[in-house]
Structures are given as structure tokens and as C-alpha cells.
Amino acid sequence: MGDAFYLACSSFEYAPGVPVFRSSDLVSWELVGHALHSRTQLDLSRSWPSGGVYAPTLRHHDDRFWMITTNVSDGPGHLLVSAKDPAGPWSEPVRIRAAGGIDPDLAWDDDGTCYLTWTDGGIVQAVLDTATGDLLSEPQRLWSGTGGKHPEGPHLYRIGSWWYLLVAEGGTGHGHAATVARGGSPSGPFEPSPHNPLLTARGVDGPVQNTGHADLVERPDGSWAMVFLGVRPEGHFPGWHVLGRETFAVEIGWEDGWPHVRGPIQPDVEPSISAELGEGALPPEWVGAGTFPDELLERSNEGWVLTARGERSFVGRRQEHHRMTARAQLHSVQGVGGLELRLDPDHAIALEVDGERVRAVARVGPLAAVLGEAAWTPAAVLELRAEPLSERSSTHGPDEIVAVVHTDTGPSELARLDGRYLASEVAGGFTGRIVGVSCAQGSIEVRRFEYRHGSSDMVTAGL
Numbered sequence: 001m002g003d004a005f006y007l008a009c010s011s012f013e014y015a016p017g018v019p020v021f022r023s024s025d026l027v028s029w030e031l032v033g034h035a036l037h038s039r040t041q042l043d044l045s046r047s048w049p050s051g052g053v054y055a056p057t058l059r060h061h062d063d064r065f066w067m068i069t070t071n072v073s074d075g076p077g078h079l080l081v082s083a084k085d086p087a088g089p090w091s092e093p094v095r096i097r098a099a100g101g102i103d104p105d106l107a108w109d110d111d112g113t114c115y116l117t118w119t120d121g122g123i124v125q126a127v128l129d130t131a132t133g134d135l136l137s138e139p140q141r142l143w144s145g146t147g148g149k150h151p152e153g154p155h156l157y158r159i160g161s162w163w164y165l166l167v168a169e170g171g172t173g174h175g176h177a178a179t180v181a182r183g184g185s186p187s188g189p190f191e192p193s194p195h196n197p198l199l200t201a202r203g204v205d206g207p208v209q210n211t212g213h214a215d216l217v218e219r220p221d222g223s224w225a226m227v228f229l230g231v232r233p234e235g236h237f238p239g240w241h242v243l244g245r246e247t248f249a250v251e252i253g254w255e256d257g258w259p260h261v262r263g264p265i266q267p268d269v270e271p272s273i274s275a276e277l278g279e280g281a282l283p284p285e286w287v288g289a290g291t292f293p294d295e296l297l298e299r300s301n302e303g304w305v306l307t308a309r310g311e312r313s314f315v316g317r318r319q320e321h322h323r324m325t326a327r328a329q330l331h332s333v334q335g336v337g338g339l340e341l342r343l344d345p346d347h348a349i350a351l352e353v354d355g356e357r358v359r360a361v362a363r364v365g366p367l368a369a370v371l372g373e374a375a376w377t378p379a380a381v382l383e384l385r386a387e388p389l390s391e392r393s394s395t396h397g398p399d400e401i402v403a404v405v406h407t408d409t410g411p412s413e414l415a416r417l418d419g420r421y422l423a424s425e426v427a428g429g430f431t432g433r434i435v436g437v438s439c440a441q442g443s444i445e446v447r448r449f450e451y452r453h454g455s456s457d458m459v460t461a462g463l
Contacts, residue, residue: 003220006086007227007247008035008058008067012431013047014287018056018069020086026217026225026249027267031284033087035067041081041093044290047073049344050429055153055213057105058086066130068096068104068116078104078118080130094133099126106130107156107186115186117142119152123167125187143190145169146179146197153213156186162257165190166198168212172245172430175202176212178228180259193258199228199250207232208248209239216252216259224252225265231424234322234388234398240423242343242386242398243319244432277304277449287434289314289345296439303331303447308439312345313337316436319386321453322399326435327383327406328449335442339382341401341435347427349401349417350438351382358382360403360415364426372414374405381406381448384435386419398423 004022007029011017017036021029036042036053044052056069067090068080077100079093096104101120106128108114116128116135123143127136145151148169155166162182170177177200181190201211214228227249233239249265277283286293293315297304306313319341328339333353342348349362349371358376362369383404389396397420405412420426422433437446 005217006032006058006060006065008056008069009247010055010069010430011036011053011287012050012429013044013052013073013290014431014434015042015044015290015292016287017042017044017053017071018067019285020058020067020088022086026227026265033284035081035083035086035088035090036069036079036093037088037090039292041079041090042071043074044071047290049346049427050431055103057155057215059106061106061108062112066106068106070102070104072102076100077133078116080106080133082130094130096128096133096135098135099124099139103153105155107158109158109186115156117154117156117165119154123151123154123165125156140187142188143167143181143192146192148175148177148179155215157216158186160257163188164216164259166214166216168214170200170202170212172212172229173210176200176210177202178212178214178226182257195258195260198259199226199261201230209233209241210245211248213245224254224259226250226252226259226261232322233425235396235420238425240398240420240425242419242423242433243322244424245430246432277446283317285317286315286436287317289434300445303445305443305445306337306437306439307443308335308337308441312438312440314340314342314345314434314436314438316340316342316434317451319433319435321386322388323386323454324435324451325383325385325454326449326451327381328437329378329381329447330444331378331447332445333442335439335444337437337439337441337444339384339435340438341384341386341422341433342438343422343424343427343431343433344429347422348438349384349403349415349422351384351403351405351414352438352440353382353444358405358414362415362417362421364421371403371417374412374414375407376405377407378447379408383411386433397421 016034077097081090083090103119153168177197179196183190208230211230231241251262340350359373360371385402399419401417403415
């Protein structure tokens, strides 16, 4: 819209849901809000790791932004919200009960007809009443892709005199790809591009793999780009990715009426981030597992109190860099809890305070092990670092997680854990690591928390 680009991402079991980002160049992105920002919009009470909110579509039509997605933990049907400002507030959801499956997309014809296209054992389409969520036509099959498994993630566009249908196929792993077809009407019939796949990394030795689930965007100057999902595996064969499925972008050119990838759009350097849990409202990047973070965290005079609900409460922010450091200082521990880095509840490492001791505890599936322990006082600073390995070997994964306790006498390293155990190739699922604070019993008071890109010396800031 104008000179700004907006991007919506899936959020799975974390709340608030569907983060919305803004950029002026498709390179640097700023989090501006969440499309599912209230409990009436998002119910994750029955969610599970990599359940919850799947792939959204964000569109601008008739002076409003429209976001549609699927909460697979709260069916039936898709959820449609709209807003004048993508930073919010967003409307209460309209539920589209008659459409199952996942990956819904919205497109409008010149006469205002809205076409809902989604994935349900293939690519399906119907005319949608956006006010009521009713389907105004019988669902029909559009296209099955070029033969790859799991055709999904459809996006429909009117470009010139053609309607283009962009889909993902091949599965979200090594065979992932984006393919495109076109037709004379929004319902086809669709002719596949002779140049398919439009995008894939299969069989290619590059840093970004498993590429697919793409979306086209036209710039104000008439040039085109495409955003898509991919992963960055590290370590010895077969490689492990730890940041989840990330968003990348490429330039798009047009030849004979078909889109072609021309080259990557990427920042010159990975941006440095230093973020603190400060006074007042929680930072917008903080999320809760299975619930909104403010249902678990309560502001105290000097920090935040996290209370255990169920088996384990967890709130935190995404690990955005392969090299990162997180630190926390606890003032009062009326139970068991501390600093935690996790891929999901069963694949995590935590510096867990219990009484006057702090333990480095690793959880890998049904196994839990204490890797080291030390004395704890409220003056201690807990630290978890992710350090990429400088030397490759057949015995190491993508990185190493280092657990350290800082006291008046200096740092004490309690454990090192091979990062493969906190990777999607071991744990399964679609999400990346989250770092934050957890509480298994009672409550803990968090006085200080800081996340930083890199592992250089940090000053842990007070709240």
C-alpha cells in the first residue's frame, strides 16, 4: 500500500497470532502488530506444538486490509478479519464454516466478487460472502499442480488479462517448490507454466533449502518481487534447522506472460538486535505458548511474575539469529522455573532454579537430564547462548547451546548441548526456537531479561 509493504506470518501455537510486519524495501521489516490480538479472535486452549494458526493470506481491497487464516486447533473453518490499519485493531473474525482444509486465499474480481481459494485434498475454490462467511457457490477443484505431492498454499492474482494461480507442492521438506499456472477466468481452466517450477531448492547446494509457499507482490514502480518460505540448515549431513521456516524474497521478471525468478533480495548484513523486557507493556514480540502472555505474566513492583498453569508455563520471544545470547535475573522463586530455550515443550534446555540451586536441565522427547548445577542467589544472572560451530565434523549438529550462571565470583559454565536436539529434524513440526522464561511449579519473579544477537559481553538491564 503506497510505499509500504506488509507481510503476515503464521504463528502456530503462540499468541498473539499472525504477526504483521511492515517494510519499505522488502529487506528490513518491523513488527507493527498482530491480526489476532485478542482472546475473542484466537482460541488456543486445545492447541499443540505446531498446531494453532497456519498459513495466512494478507490482502488490501476496498480501502481495507483483509487477513484470512486457519486455526487448526479451533475448527471448523477459516477465520477472516479486516482492519483499516494493518497495525490494528482488527475486527472480530468471520468464521467460514463450510470450507475445510487450510491455506485460504482471497482475490476479488472487478465487479467485487470475492473468490476464496484453499487447500483441501487439492486446490479448491468458491465464491465468498465476506460479511457472513457463507459460500455463494459450490466448491470446485481448480488445479492439482505439476505432479508434486501436497499441492497447497494457493494464491490467485489478476495480472493483465490473465488470472494466475501460484501454489506450493512437493511437501514442505526437501522436495518443496512453487509452481504457477494461468487461465482466462478466476476459476480456470488453468494452463501450467512451461518453465515450472517457478522456485525450488531441491538438488541445489545453497544456504536456503525447502523453498516454497510463495506470494507475489507488485512494487509502485511496476516491478515485481516474490516472498517465500525456506529454512537454513547447518551442521553435518543431513543438516538441522533451528530458526523454523523463515521468509525470503527474490526479484521477479516477466517473459512471454510468465513470471521468472531473477535473483535474491537480501540485506547486506544480518541486522543486530538487542531487546529487553522493560517497564510497562510487554514488548510486542513476546508470545505465550497456548495462551496470551498477559494471562501468565503479571507486572510486579520491580519485574514480572510468571505463574505456573498446568504442567509448565512459558512466555518468550523468537530466536532470530543463529548466534544469540539471552540472559535473565530472577528475584524471587516461589516454586521451580527460570530461563529456557525451546523448540517445543519436549525439546528444550533450561536453567531452572529450585530453592538455592540452579540446574541445567535438557529435555529431549521423553528423556530429561540434569547436565550440571550450582548454587543460586537472587544476584545470579542466568545465560543461554547459541553458538554456531567453527569446525564441521560428523559428530556435531548445527550449533551448541551453552548454559552459564554469572555470580560475584565470575561465570560458571554448567552445560553444553548439541543444538540438533532443539532442531526441527529431531523434534518435528514447523516452528523454530523460542527463548524466554518458564515456570513448572508455583511462581517466579523475573527482574531482568535481555536478548542479543551474538555472544559478546552484555550488560543485563533492569526493568
